[in-house]
Amino acid sequence: MNTTTIINWVLWVIIIIWGIYELIQYFRRRRAAKVLTQEEFSKNLRKVQLIDVREKDEYNAGHILGARSLPYTALKQRMGEIRKDQPVYLYDQKQALSARAALKLRNAGYENIYILKGGYNDWTGKIKRKAR
Known part of the structure; x- marks a missing residue:
């Protein structure tokens, strides 16, 4: 794996984690x-x-x-x-x-x-x- 591929994977993981976090927050706010x-x-x-x-x-x-x-x-x-x-x-x-x-x-x-x-x-x- 080259450096560009690793950086792309890390960025995708960060985006996915951020998306999951925002989804959880959205449902928490709706239930509040x-x-x-x-x-x-x-x-x-x-x-x-x-x-x-x-x-x-x-x-x-x-x-x-x-x-x-x-x-x-x-x-x-x-x-x-x-x-x-x-x-x-x-x-x-x-x-x-x-x-x-x-x-x-x-x-x-x-x-x-x-x-x-x-x-x-x-x-x-x-x-x-x-x-x-």
Whole structure:
């Protein structure tokens, strides 16, 4: 075997391992929370902890009425602000950050975690914008 063949094999092994890792993470994120349609999500908004995991400037530009800002980047430090005895409703711009946040919360012992299908982009309910 020459050097080029060995390098190709090593690269393929790395790509396969990375693919398997990403697949495992994908399924872990899917199991961490239940994805709700907009109708299901909006039913109990007054009885849940509604959390926007986008960054503060995105939150200020517009957010679901009643949501509080807890950016994903600060979730680990501020997780204590979220009660474990109440359902947690998460959303972000599309849905990717919410899935990651849900996995972090699930790993920290939270159980009733829900994500808005399609995220804020697809939200047609009431919103609020911060005055500048």
